[in-house]
Amino acid sequence: MTPDLPADPLASRPTSPVTTPHVTLAHISDPHLPPPPVHWRAALNKRALSLLSWKKHRQYVHLAQTCAALVKDIGHTGVDTILVSGDLTNFGTPDEFAEAARWLEALPAPALVIPGNHDCMVRQPASVGLSQWEHWSARQYPYVRIQNGIAIVGVNSGIPTAPFMAYGRVGRRQRERLEALLEHLGQEGLCRVVMIHHPPKRGLVPWRKSLLDHREVAALLRRTGAEIVLHGHSHDATLTHIAGTDIPLLGVASASLTDERPHRQACWNHLTIHPYEGGWHIDLARHRLDGSVSERASWKRSRQERSGRKQAGRTDA
Numbered sequence: 001m002t003p004d005l006p007a008d009p010l011a012s013r014p015t016s017p018v019t020t021p022h023v024t025l026a027h028i029s030d031p032h033l034p035p036p037p038v039h040w041r042a043a044l045n046k047r048a049l050s051l052l053s054w055k056k057h058r059q060y061v062h063l064a065q066t067c068a069a070l071v072k073d074i075g076h077t078g079v080d081t082i083l084v085s086g087d088l089t090n091f092g093t094p095d096e097f098a099e100a101a102r103w104l105e106a107l108p109a110p111a112l113v114i115p116g117n118h119d120c121m122v123r124q125p126a127s128v129g130l131s132q133w134e135h136w137s138a139r140q141y142p143y144v145r146i147q148n149g150i151a152i153v154g155v156n157s158g159i160p161t162a163p164f165m166a167y168g169r170v171g172r173r174q175r176e177r178l179e180a181l182l183e184h185l186g187q188e189g190l191c192r193v194v195m196i197h198h199p200p201k202r203g204l205v206p207w208r209k210s211l212l213d214h215r216e217v218a219a220l221l222r223r224t225g226a227e228i229v230l231h232g233h234s235h236d237a238t239l240t241h242i243a244g245t246d247i248p249l250l251g252v253a254s255a256s257l258t259d260e261r262p263h264r265q266a267c268w269n270h271l272t273i274h275p276y277e278g279g280w281h282i283d284l285a286r287h288r289l290d291g292s293v294s295e296r297a298s299w300k301r302s303r304q305e306r307s308g309r310k311q312a313g314r315t316d317a
C-alpha cells in the first residue's frame with residue numbers, strides 16, 4: 001500500500017490506475033471492542049450514559065469472541081486491505097484508543113480506519129484520541145490511500161453530541177476538501193472507494209443517529225461520482241445507493257454483535273475490484289461468521305462517466 005498522500009493530497013500525482021489483476025478488501029464496522037476499566041474522572045460527561053448502557057446491555061451482545069471469529073474468517077480469505085468504518089471504542093477514552101490501536105496492528109492484513117460517533121463522544125486532545133490511529137488513517141480528514149489503482153477515501157463524520165444523540169456531521173470544510181479530492185481522483189482515473197461512518201442517506205437510521213448534512217454529502221457525490229460508498233453505524237447489512245445516483249451504498253452489521261435477526265448478526269463485506277479497460281467490476285460477497293456467504297452482488301462501474309447519476313447500475317449475481 002502506498003503511504004498517505006503527502007501534505008496536500010490534491011497536489012500529488014497518484015500511481016497508475018491499472019497495475020494488478022484485482023484488489024480485495026474486507027469491510028467491517030462497529031466492533032465496539034471490550035473496554036479497559038474506565039476511571040470515574042473520564043466518565044463525568046456523556047460517557048456516563050454510555051457506560052451505563054454498556055454495563056446494562058451492550059457488554060452482553062457485543063462479544064469479543066464474535067469479533068475474533070469474524071477476523072479469523074477474514075484472515076482465511078487473504079484480503080489485501082481491511083477497512084474499518086468506525087466505532088472501535090465505546091466511550092472514546094484514551095485507553096480504548098490505545099487498545100484499538102493494538103487490535104488494528106494485530107489484524108491479518110493492513111488496515112485503514114475512520115472514527116465513528118463513539119470514538120468522538122467528547123472533545124479531547126487528538127494526541128490521546130484520533131492521533132493514536134494515525135498509522136491506519138491520517139492526521140487530517142478526508143484522507144486518501146492508494147493501492148493498485150484503488151483510492152480509499154476516509155471521511156470523519158463523528159462529532160460530540162448531546163446525551164441520547166448519536167448524529168454526525170461531515171461539515172462544510174471537510175465537504176469542500178472531499179469534493180476537490182474526489183474530483184481529482186476521478187480525473188486520475190482511479191477507482192474511488194469512500195468510507196464514512198454515518199450513512200449519507202435518509203431512512204437507514206433514526207433521526208437522532210443521522211448524518212445531519214446527508215443531503216449536502218449526497219449532492220457532492222452526485223457531482224463528483226464515486227465507485228462505491230461504505231458505511232457503518234446502522235449495525236445493519238444493507239445495500240442501497242446514494243440518492244439520485246447508482247453509486248452503491250453498502251452497510252454492514254456490527255463486527256461483534258450477536259443478534260437473532262440475520263441482518264443484524266455480525267458479518268463482513270468481501271469486495272473484489274477487477275479493473276477492465278473502461279472501469280471496474282466490483283463484486284460483493286457478504287460473509288457470515290462461519291464463512292458462508294449470505295448475499296452476493298456485482299456492479300460494473302465505468303471510468304469514462306464523470307457523473308455518478310449515469311454510471312452503470314447493479315446487477316445481482
Ligand SMILES: [Fe+2]
Nearest residue numbers: 087116117233
Ligand atoms: Fe455509530
